Amino acid sequence: MQHVRSTPADDRGCGWFHLSPPRQARPAHAGSKDAPWVVIGAGLTGLSAARRLAQHFPSDEIVLVEAQEVGFGASGRNSGFAIDLPHDIGAADYIGDPATARMNLKLNLAAQDIIRKLVVEHDIACDLRPVGKYQGAAEPRGIAVLDAYRRGLDKLGQDYQVLDEDAMRAHLGTGFYSKGLFTPGTMLLQPAALVKGLADSLPSNVTLYENTPITGFDYANDKTILTHQGGRITAGRLLLTNNAFASSFGFLKGKLLPVFTYASMSRPLTAEEQARLGGRDFWGLIPADPFGSTLRRTSDNRLLVRNSFSFNPNGRSSSFVRGVGAYHRASFARRFPMLPGVEFDFTWGGAMCLSRNHAAHFGQLRPGVYGALCCNGLGITRGTITGALLADWLAGERNELIDFLMSAPGPCANPPQPLLSLGVNLNLRWGQRRAGKES
Ligand SMILES: Cc1cc2nc3c(=O)[nH]c(=O)nc-3n(C[C@H](O)[C@H](O)[C@H](O)COP(=O)(O)OP(=O)(O)OC[C@H]3O[C@@H](n4cnc5c(N)ncnc54)[C@H](O)[C@@H]3O)c2cc1C
Incomplete structure (x- = not known):
């Protein structure tokens, strides 16, 4: 069993979290469970991936595991800008290559469309x-x-x-x-109200466990075994949507x-x-x-x-x-x-x-493990759309947005420590x- 090197611990001061409608957190997982799909991280990316997987595979159980309460992580503590326009800070005119910028615009607009529809459909009071x-x-x-x-x-x-x-x-x-x-x-929008509302309107074949930090993992017979303080969850296929904590699971190490x-x-x-x-x-x-x-x-x-x-x-x-x-x-x-x-x-x-080249990871991390990771500070739109498209891709769909994400370079390597921190x-x-x- 390999040890997850670090688990989330956010501060308790977030205004959005405290001012959004209170909700009852779903119980932590306890005991032993087997599921065809497990998603780690119930921020915008994970909520979006779990919802879309549930739609593609209505007879499968989708397990969504969150270390803290939903809304307590970065997805509930950001500034609430669901931005449409690309803004490439590496380019002189902040747009760069027009073809790439147009694809990023399409991704962001598709994300806005998802958010708008879900907020209306589930009457989520998030001041959108x-x-x-x-x-x-x-x-x-x-x-x-x-x-x-x-x-x-x-x-x-x-x-x-x-x-x-x-x-x-x-x-x-x-x-x-x-x-x-x-x-x-x-x-x-009010970010914590949005993610709380998204969590409370998940399809019935999604089981959400909150306050369940995954602390260990192992691979056996094409499955991933995840352990935590109260038990274990065996994943047929695992999606990592846990932002920079993906590297605590050994992925994209030295790149985030x-x-x-x-x-x-x-x-x-x-x-x-x-x-x-x-x-x-x-x-x-x-x-x-x-x-x-x-x-x-x-x-x-x-x-x-x-x-x-x-x-x-x-x-x-x-x-x-x-x-x-x-x-x-x-x-x-x-x-x-x-x-x-x-x-x-x-x-x-x-x-x-963030990554040094402002690039994200989308797709396979190892056989049976996939990720939509590294939103580079624009997770409201980027997380929403990449979570949904990762599920689409796993369901066999192909389209220009998926092709664009699959062909993107991915995060580049950082210098080693202590040079990096310095x-x-x-x-x-x-x-x-x-x-x-x-x-
Ligand atoms: C102050 C601030 C302002 C920002 N403003 C904006 C903005 O205006 N617009 C915008 O688009 N973006 C903004 N961002 C960035 C945005 O919040 C992130 O890009 C977004 O939250 C990424 O979403 P995510 O779902 O990928 O990751 P996260 O929101 O980080 O969700 C990952 C989840 O994984 C969970 N997790 C991690 N490890 C484990 C584990 N071992 N077991 C179980 N669960 C685990 C975490 O608890 C977390 O809830 C801002 C960020 C901050 C901090």
Whole structure:
């Protein structure tokens, strides 16, 4: 039996989780079980894969195993941008090769379609709104990024609106941004409410076990034997949708980067504070500089700030989260000087699974084991669609989206430790410093 080197441990501070409708977690697994299909990780990718497998194989039991409660992992603690447009930070115009960008756009649009339909069909109260997103710049470097991205969007034939400082203030209330790019295709949502709702509306042939961290595995007779504190589950075929924890199972070792990012959410603004802020009452902004701050104004009139990164090679929450609130407070004060007494109710962190070449894994990991892994910070759309397509592929379907994913290069190798940690930490620190007041 091989040991799973690290299991998830997220902090308890996530505002989205606590503010979403409470639900009863499904019982942990106990005893011994055999199933034709087992999916590890009930985030957006695993929920999507399990649902689609259940549709393809209605007489098979699909077992979905989650280490924590659904909504407690990264899928419930992100900023809630279900983004349509490709954004290749490795390309000069952020679009790069138009043919690749068009396929990524198709993938994202297909994911949005899945999310929209499931939310309507199962009446999931996750505040899903197709309101678009702003991308904001406060300094010349950020403005240059917006100009380059605009050229990329022209190349791709996508709509956008350029906003000057006054227009940004009119839309968002803050006069912090000197330029903005509004793109209409993004949907905003409450991430924890979405994943909780998806978990509670799974087809009847999916059995979900929560609070069941898989801690050991072995391969015998074409099957995978998974062990945990309370028993064992034998998988005919195993799907790994557990983000960077795939490397704790020995896959993509030295290729994934578990990078944590952090958010704080304010208390609800009073009516008087809302009037003082002005602007629209529901919006989301991502930074022109990738090391800048993401902002949301929620339907219950809270403001969210997301920035700061730490490299946590074991994928678990670290003490970094304790100090990050003060950093968020400074970012908040720069943007909302008209709201001096607004405290944060919540501060939390969460893992993104990145790769150095921004590529993901899709397909087989070894005979009988498959993965949709490494969403590179865009898991709402990417996880939803790759989970579903992995199930389609396993059911024998072939189409241009599957072919595109199967032919993608996959994550590249990282340098060995301790060089890796040194390099990533330096990079993160330098990026945050360079972001200047946009952080
Ligand atoms: C603060 C923050 C903001 C973000 N903002 C956005 C955004 O606005 N838009 C966007 O698209 N993306 C965003 N992201 C990224 C997004 O959250 C991820 O890409 C997404 O959650 C990936 O989904 P996933 O299902 O593949 O993995 P995860 O959500 O990480 O789910 C994997 C699950 O596997 C479980 N697991 C791991 N190991 C085991 C084990 N041994 N046994 C059992 N279960 C296990 C984990 O508990 C976890 O729940 C953000 C991330 C963070 C942290």
